[in-house]
Amino acid sequence: MGNNIKIVVVNLSETEESTVRKIIKDIPNAEIVAQTSQFLDGYDIIKNENPDIVIINLYQAEEKALNLAERISTNLPNVTLFLSSPQAYPEIIIRSMRAGAREFIIQPFKKEELITAINNYLEFKERSSIGKGRDGKIISIFGVKGGVGATTVATNLAVLLRKKSNKDVVLVDFNFKLGNAALYLNIKPKFSIMDVALNLTNIDGERLKKSLPKHSSGVCMLPGPSRLEDSESLKGIQVEKILNILKNLFDFIIIDSSREFDDLNIKALDSSDLILAIANIEIATIYNAKSCLDLFKRMGYDKDKVRLVLNRFATQNGFTSETLEKTIDYPIFLKIPNQTYANVIDSINQGTPITQMMPKSKMSVSFDDLISKLNGKLSIQKEDKKSKSLLKKLIKK
Numbered sequence: 001m002g003n004n005i006k007i008v009v010v011n012l013s014e015t016e017e018s019t020v021r022k023i024i025k026d027i028p029n030a031e032i033v034a035q036t037s038q039f040l041d042g043y044d045i046i047k048n049e050n051p052d053i054v055i056i057n058l059y060q061a062e063e064k065a066l067n068l069a070e071r072i073s074t075n076l077p078n079v080t081l082f083l084s085s086p087q088a089y090p091e092i093i094i095r096s097m098r099a100g101a102r103e104f105i106i107q108p109f110k111k112e113e114l115i116t117a118i119n120n121y122l123e124f125k126e127r128s129s130i131g132k133g134r135d136g137k138i139i140s141i142f143g144v145k146g147g148v149g150a151t152t153v154a155t156n157l158a159v160l161l162r163k164k165s166n167k168d169v170v171l172v173d174f175n176f177k178l179g180n181a182a183l184y185l186n187i188k189p190k191f192s193i194m195d196v197a198l199n200l201t202n203i204d205g206e207r208l209k210k211s212l213p214k215h216s217s218g219v220c221m222l223p224g225p226s227r228l229e230d231s232e233s234l235k236g237i238q239v240e241k242i243l244n245i246l247k248n249l250f251d252f253i254i255i256d257s258s259r260e261f262d263d264l265n266i267k268a269l270d271s272s273d274l275i276l277a278i279a280n281i282e283i284a285t286i287y288n289a290k291s292c293l294d295l296f297k298r299m300g301y302d303k304d305k306v307r308l309v310l311n312r313f314a315t316q317n318g319f320t321s322e323t324l325e326k327t328i329d330y331p332i333f334l335k336i337p338n339q340t341y342a343n344v345i346d347s348i349n350q351g352t353p354i355t356q357m358m359p360k361s362k363m364s365v366s367f368d369d370l371i372s373k374l375n376g377k378l379s380i381q382k383e384d385k386k387s388k389s390l391l392k393k394l395i396k397k
Contacts, residue, residue: 005030005118006051010042010068011061016084019109020055026111027118039064043071051079053121058085058092059107066099073100077200077241080121084109102202124204136168136247140255140272144288149311150278151175152344153336154256155184156353156367157276159217163355164371167251170212173224174258174268176234181256182223184348185215194225196245197238209249217356220250236263243271261295269299275306276333281313281324290328307333309370314338334370339363 007024009017009032017035024030034049036042039061046054054072058065065083072079083101085092086108093104102124103117141157143150154171162169172193173181182189190213196203212220225234246253255272258265269275275296279289289308296306308328310321313335321332339354339361347354355364 005053005122006033006049007031007053007055008033008046008049008051009035009055009057010046011037011039011057011059011065012055012084013057016057016107016109020114023109023111023114027115030118039068042068046072046079047076050076053080053082053118055082055084055105057107058083058096059087062092062095066095069096069099069101080124082117097202098198100202136250136253137274138243138247138253138255138268138272139274139276140174140257140269141276141278142257142269142292143259143278144292145279145285146259148278148280148285149336151181151184151256152348152354153276153278153309153311154254155181156355156364157370158219158252158254159185159215159353160355160367160371161252161254161374162217162219165251168220168249169218169252169254170220170222170246170250171254171256172222172246173256174265175256176224176258176264182213182221184353185219185221186350186352187213187215187221187223189213189221189223192223192225193242194234196222196242197234200238200241203245205245205249208245222246234264236267239264239267240271243268266299269301272305275301276309277306278309278311280311281321286324286327290330293328293330303331309333310335312336312338334366334373336366336370337362 005027007030009020012020012035021032024032033051034045036045056065056069062085069081069083072081081099081101082103082105083096083099084105084107086106088104088106096104102121105113105117139157141150141154158169158171161167171181171185175181176193191211196208209220212222214220243253255268257268257275277289277292277296279285293306293308308330310324310332313321314337321335325332343354343358343361347357350357354361355367358364
């Protein structure tokens with residue numbers, strides 16, 4: 001079975017502990033490294049032993065056992081939990097799974113069932129390791145103000161990046177309260193980032209990847225919570241773990257970012273390799289852009305990490321991009337030209353990005369330019385041959 005499997009048992013009766021020991025004895029490389037009947041001291045023992053599997057008996061001590069299970073799953077995510085009881089009514093099984101159990105085993109322990117549970121653990125561990133070392137790159141699309149077209153940029157970038165690179169791309173909707181990126185791709189998701197957050201201890205990376213809905217382009221989608229109030233229970237640590245899982249599964253993670261500077265979004269921005277700050281030439285937006293860019297600077301993000309993109313660009317009343325650069329003291333990375341409003345609305349209503357619906361439009365060409373700036377291909381504007389492409393820099397990080 002490969003590497004040693006360290007097991008700790010908690011609150012088992014003498015009979016059941018003896019049975020488990022006999023079964024474990026017949027499993028190569030598996031051993032019980034500790035046992036305890038104490039719930040209060042059990043956590044410290046488990047933390048010190050750092051086992052692969054912990055078997056906890058629920059019988060006659062359900063609340064204490066579940067509290068211990070929740071503490072382990074929250075603070076020791078690498079530990080796999082098997083919960084057990086002679087009683088197997090639905091409520092206790094559900095509570096066990098919500099507390100982080102990967103297996104629920106009915107007592108008395110049977111050799112075949114326990115060996116199957118351990119084999120399932122090993123298979124899960126092997127599947128979860130697939131894709132490790134891929135180190136996918138995170139690109140956050142941050143709208144400095146509502147209505148600047150950040151979701152349009154995020155969806156078009158994701159689709160075109162998939163087409164140009166033929167790499168695995170996932171679009172994540174971080175507008176947890178009112179996000180609608182799925183509509184832009186005509187996707188009807190069956191689950192959300194909230195479901196992933198609630199199952200972090202048992203997540204199977206490859207199964208998650210296969211379960212995510214796909215756009216016709218091949219872009220996968222992880223939507224935000226389906227209910228507004230659900231976002232209130234998400235934690236920054238959960239966001240960090242989810243992004244780490246996605247980085248192991250995908251080459252590029254495109255985040256349609258929230259505009260809020262809360263624990264969740266800051267965790268995503270900190271994790272990003274690149275932030276595209278989306279703005280347009282409009283007084284209130286320019287004011288917001290300067291405020292956001294100044295804040296990014298105070299957060300320690302340099303100009304290689306945060307790039308300013310002007311969406312719906314058109315010179316208005318003599319206010320040029322050069323004037324804007326001087327006003328906010330920040331270079332413009334890319335200008336996406338204004339597209340006919342009716343075309344954009346049709347694109348959104350049909351769930352087909354402009355880059356697919358109108359691949360030769362000026363807007364689509366500008367996204368080609370963006371990809372060129374990212375992947376080192378020839379772009380519309382001449383590049384400084386001495387400078388390395390941004391994507392190559394990301395890949396080498």
